[in-house]
Amino acid sequence: MELTPERCYDAFIAHDARFDGRVFVGVRSTGIYCRPVCKVRTPRRHMCDFFPSAAAAEAAGFRPCLRCRPELAPGLSAMDASATLAHAAASLIEAHLAEPLTVTILAARVGVSTRHLHRLFLERFGVAPAGYLRTRRLLLAKRLLTDTRLPVTEVALAVGFGSARALQSAFARHYRLTPSALRARPVRALEAGTLDFELAWRPPYDHVRLLAFLAGRTIDGVEQVEAGEYRRTVRVGEATGYLAVSPGPTALRVRVSASLARVVPAVLAGVRRLFDLDADPLAVGEALGALGRDRPGLRLPGAFDGMEMTVRAVLGQQVTIKAARTLAGRFAAVFGTPIDTPWPAVRTVFPSAAEIAELSVDAIASRGVIARRAQAIISLAGEVAAGRLTLSPGAPVDATVARLQAVPGIGPWTAHYVAMRALAWPDAFPEGDYGVRAALGMCTAAEARRQAEAWRPWRAYAVMHLWTRLGEENPS
Template identity: 50%
Template sequence: MHLDPDTCYKAVASHDRRFDGRFFVGVSSTGVYCRPVCAVRTPKRENCTFYESAAAAEKHGFRPCLRCRPELAPGHGLADISGRLAQAAATLIDEGFMAEGSVATLAARIGVTERHLRRLFDAQFGVSVLEYAQTQRLLLAKRLLADTALPVTEVALAAGFGSVRRFNDVLKTRYGLTPLALRRRAADGVADRLVFDLGYRPPFAWEAWLRFLATRAVDGIEAIRDGTYMRTLLVDAGGSTHTGWVRIEHVPRRLVLRVTLSASLARVIPQALGKVRRLCDLGCRPDVVDRHLGELAEAMPGVRLPGSVDGFEIAVRAVVGQVISVVQARRILGALARHAGQALDGTPPDGLRYTFPSAAAIATLPEQGLRDAGVSAGKARTLLALAQRVANGTLALDAHAQPELTVAALREVDGIGDWTAQYVAMRALGWPDAFPGTDYALRKVLGVSTVRAMHERTAQWAPWRAYAAIHLWHRYEAMKDAASAAAEPETIT
């Protein structure tokens, strides 16, 4: 990754939010590194050096700024970095993979040799895998100390340190601070409501994102109230399963999403926040996407891909929703959750009751169990075949999977065609160029009747056709609403 110093300094001087998270600036006169949007007085050009990652800045002896807090910077999207494999590995590290694994297991997870992974990492981030992992652990711990009242012991464990003593030693060595020095607040009640701000690059079409999910919300699993999205979560980590809930609200004044996690997810905070980032597409660069889409994006800038907290869930939703209405699909999915999902403990808010069934749970169901939930015989067989592949590890449906290979593998499952495979690639894998070209609504709004005509019409939007699909679906809904309003009889008074 090449950083042009002049361009970087202009971004720092103008506090340009398009570059937030794209690089970090080390300031020799203070010994700290900052985000390009830091509100402190702009440092002199001769005191600035620029780094591809927070880890690279720390490797060169800089400490994180306590004002702009580098740990709050937005991350990278899949298409941002030329080395997709390096980014997949970095995302896994961000979500706590190295707390239990090694560099070798990480390389195996993304399908490369350990030596190749080391080369990729050094080229993309300017640091080794272990250096990057250590920085991410420290930044997460710093965030937990600043934003929650979790005991230091729980902070150390949640951040992936094996012991409090090691955590204290590393924190003192790298940052010259103790946990108590970093702790800003510990108000009563904070510990049982874990609240985090996740930054994004503006604009963010929040209402459009929320409307897309609200249309498809499943009772007992999701709820939308007063512009806030809530849902249940199931997180597998360290050989254990953790269940809980998350609340997401938009704070446009601060350009963040405020995320509240239930206390039951305290041990899996990095994994839970990773799921939220994918769900909300927080790695998106709307300036790049909207510029490429042109007129299509003008009416609604900042559209995000509605992602997923679990790729298997998206695949199930896609299969169940084939050739039936959204209302019917929601009813069936709700019945599946009641039958095979895990019930949440305590009193979750707003009617949240179950997690979405895992692949392992669906794979062990008899076909009649799926039929009892309203799934047709053909779809039941497809879901069982899909669940078995995901449960035994022969099919991965997450953001780290290779899109082209995953789409091909999905098509091999009887009952899954191109529409379903592309929809899964778009929402579960976050593939920005996925496009379900046989979709009725997309063909209707574009006025085309053949697949070939669809490909010719949409080629101009590659490699951002998934974002184009979201825009087109919103246009289709607007067309339907307009037609419905026009069909209403006039009221005679």
């Protein structure tokens, strides 16, 4: 859908949540920019400027609205092939705000020149990569200052400013605020020792089906779905802890252990990936047509930890989902690390790639895993630990799929399944998948591929619809 100024203004008047995060409205009379869902008195059309990102609005001199809080808007998913690299770099920014990122580092990670990345960001987000990075850091800092009682110094370090003084200077320069000005309101705490956040989505959002998908594939000890709440242990770098996610009317409620405060950007980015919060149902629905009509809010489950999800996928090759859960839970119990959480059934941190790479084939095989799969898991972990393979959004898809298939024991199905979930690649398509072919009338892989051409660039969403359709037609 083309976002003309007239259409953007209509969405602003209607407070249309479908446009939340896709467009931001700068009001010239106040110098403030808002989300389309903002309930402030609507300004006249000639007083409004429209921007494709919060960063573009800030680059034009607008400051974020303290009422609708642009930092709470949903993110963006790739809407066409030309935007893919820009979104890959944006995903890296979201997950690594605390690190010393530069445009050169981002360009190298997505495999393009700095000049090309600069051009792609201007086309997609209306601002250069450096400006986008600065705005994401400022907005997350604003959120942490508003919603938590973390010390200003910890907030500064968590979002990559390096010091409280640097954060204060940036706030004064860009927002004309001091950090303390955002702490006038009391912060709601769910329990001692936790941080509480909300992550918005664009409607419609089928949380029930997504949670059911995750519930069927949880790793015992690491994850749990209980009473509509998703729980898991977390490892980000050297930090470990836990989180819980439950649905609200327009957003997910995320509770994070205070032990993860320094890595909050990576944790929230992981939740967004896992629950596919940045999807654009309008764009997906237009491409899928009749296939997606009955389930317009169906999402593509991602992966909080790409290595963990890939191990689970390898263990699940040619066995039932139940058997794969048993193997994955056994693997985590033996090779993972115990930690304390509020839940007796969630007490194990899945082993890191470096830890898995040090295991022997015999050690894994002794837990009921076929030796060939055990070797594949160790080989994959070694590639990830060495930095030769990245199993997260932002990795070059074709090269990653090829590298995965170069590992003995990893075939096209596993590689494309990993691309769907760990890389969050919306056009991944495991054409030989039995469920896909069965939902299409037991056609051949070639015929499945031919039919799927109409669903580009959202074929991975088509796969989810086909799997869901098959499951609902054959619930046993």
